[in-house]
Amino acid sequence: MTIWIPTLEDDTPRYRAIADAIASDVAEGRLQPGDRLPTHRELAHALGVTVGTVSRGYAEAERRGLTTGEVGRGTYVRGATSLDPWPEQPTESEIVDLTLSLPVSIPEEATALAETLRQIAGDARIGELLAYHPESADCRQRAAAAKWLGRLGLNTGADDILVTAGSQHGLTVALSTLFAPGQVVLTGELTYPSIKSQARTHGVRLRGVALDDQGICPDAVERACRMEPKPAGLYLVPTLQNPTSGILSEARRRALGRIAEKHDLWIVEDDVHAFLLPDLPAPIATYAPERTLYLSSVAKCLAPGLRTGFIVAPPALRARLLTGIHTTMWMPPPLMVEVTTRWFVDGTADRLIAAKRAETERRQQLAQQILARHAHRCHPLGYQIWLELPEPWHTDEFVTQARKRSVIVIGAGAFSVSRRHVPHAVRLSIGVPSRPALERGLKVLDDILRAQAPPLY
Template sequence: MWVPRYSDLSQPVYLMIADALEQDIGNGRLAAGDRLPTLKELAESLNVTPGTIGRAYDEAAKRGLVVGEVGRGTFVQQQASVSASSARPGPVPSESDQVDLSIIKPHDAHTADWLRSAINELAESPDLAQVLDYVTEGGHATHKQAGAAWIQRWLPEARWQQVVLTSGAQHGLLVAISSLSKSDDVILCESFCYPGIISLAHSMGRRLRGVAMDEHGLIPEALRAACREHRPALLVCVATHQNPTNSIMPRERREAIAQIAREFDLFIIDDDIYGFLEPAPDYKPLAAYAPERSVYLTSLSKSVLPALRIGYLYAPPQTLSRLSSMVRSSVWMPSPLMAQLASNLINSGKADQLIQVQQNEAAARQQMAREILGQYNIRSQPNSFHIWLELPEPWTSDEFANLARNNGVTVVSGSQFLPERTSATCGVRIALMTPSRQELSFALTKLASLLDSPEPRLFY
């Protein structure tokens, strides 16, 4: 079994292991195709945690030294040339044994290279000067046109004149809720919903009410009953890859919800932040069924890069002035520099290529989750960034999330997704894209072992 020989003891352990790998590949001690020890094997040999080994292998993969194959292991990759002095990230101040499975975001492998190229292109653009100053109300037409091109993947008839730029999807939610409702209005959402909606509604003095769901998402009959009881101003809904339950609403249900919205004069905020995860546009957005009373919301933060804080609202003409005014009141303008970068990625086709990369990565991680947690009731989609784990008795959501955190894995308790804290929940959301595949495998295996604990409360 390969065991690293450290050279620079001043660095964190995971970097010392990655350096040792690089040196041993360079001096011939390791050859292309050699299988490396498993996380557990090497962790036991070095008296460190498997998470540390996972970080080391992930760092080695970023340097192009190794490649991981699901179900087979980690192997030395064929090298054109390897230099122990090649550029690499510097050491971090400290290490953490916590594997974070709490944040839904794209995997960061290779995104730095894509972004570096896009930034270089932006810096060399002859139009750079126009994005370094204030912009007129609503932003540059070219940025709206790029946003329309992005939205046309799902709403083919989208016109750029009906696009409003925002500083990301969360800002888009704030703009839409503020513009289309007033203090003390009732806003409806799914009975499990994205926590950002909960915080926004509470901070703006709106009354949030959850509508019952099943495995296909929000139930139309429950929506009709809620409309009769509350006379709401808005419905905020995630119809595709719902967060956290992963449900996808079938066409008939989308049509029914649109009809109910017309019946009760209800406006819809169609949060389609995860629509890109479907390989083909098999599902029309909710906004396609009620375009006259829907604001369609999307962004690039989940599909391309979290730091790319540009979102797009597509709205009916009668709402555009209110939405634009709220953008101006809240942030004055989304960064035109950021908007230009987003536009370049969209117009060049690089955003589409990054989507394909993320879909493929998500599919591999979903397969891993099914292999490790398949004996439990999990809700997933083939290309989703997360799973929803329904806990077996006698677990509760908070109980299991706390135990997982105490054992080095961070997941999100189902209680965080309740718009109304009326009952206990028995589920947790597990995001799959943040760690390396090796770290993910270790973390999911750890969660499976905790689920098998015979007396949960004894371990809490």
């Protein structure tokens, strides 16, 4: 036969369109069992796509049982009897994963990393990055972090900063330093899932307190402080509360600081999202510096792979926290801290944050258009959406229906402190998929909810 050149469907990814074309040409007899398909290079040239796209298309056709291929021998159409009888499973690229709590990633960040690594490679002091740093990071790096955190209103110097491998690491160090097994720590009745697993690991008991649109309610904390056993601490996310996106007002931050002082509570203030938003009230750590351990990280505003975070704590705790850092990993890798430091100092961090904000805002606008008729909570510059499910939906039914249509979301149970308080809601993280995939995924969720009721199975 002459070289087979398919006509590709327009609105499908190229590699899938190639596999689809093989399937329809086999079904309609244009391709016969035993026919040899063009080489990857020939077809790529004929279709004006890359050789990689053709290889992926052929691999997909083989996965569906349409073809068989051997390196060096070519790709052949299989006999009809050998076709895969099972319906097609969604491929990885069709799945829209809205579970991962990650910031929007932008192409500029890879370029910035390459440039910064080149600069570090040319620096005569590069060898210093191979040393142990007993103070968690060197003084210059801690001074840059102090200046960076100063933008939030924290009045700190290099000696007030401890550098961690991210906020999650900071949380481990905080829990093991501040609380003994069996002690009670308060947190929102919906909270960051990692505090639940970390509390279990440390033997700390979590008690959930009420949240409203702003986040933790000081009255609820005050009430919980009068209950036995008395709580020893309060863990909270004051900015873009995970998962409901509340932001504590200045009045609430002050009130929580006062409650901590009155009831001898340690506040663990996990402010990972602060640099995503402009014009925030100052951290609780500025109102109750002796009772607050402030955690920050660049995971959400720059990149989680930098694994760089910071603890600002009262001086009396510093030695014990440093021991906690030494015990868990001695110090975060200096090379990663150095990249972060240079980004703070040379303006890269500001540039990347501005680009991320712009892209996040676009995605939130898209989400608002698609989800407009459904109750949800979010912030125009945040990358999470708390979608409240109307009657008669139960969370697990909705999660299952979404998964059947290749959209993955997290149900409220992951965030609930108590099994008694599990609202019918899911969290959507909009930072990870491409914008077209996000649009597709959100439209699927809208479509499911518009059907008004789950199917009977």
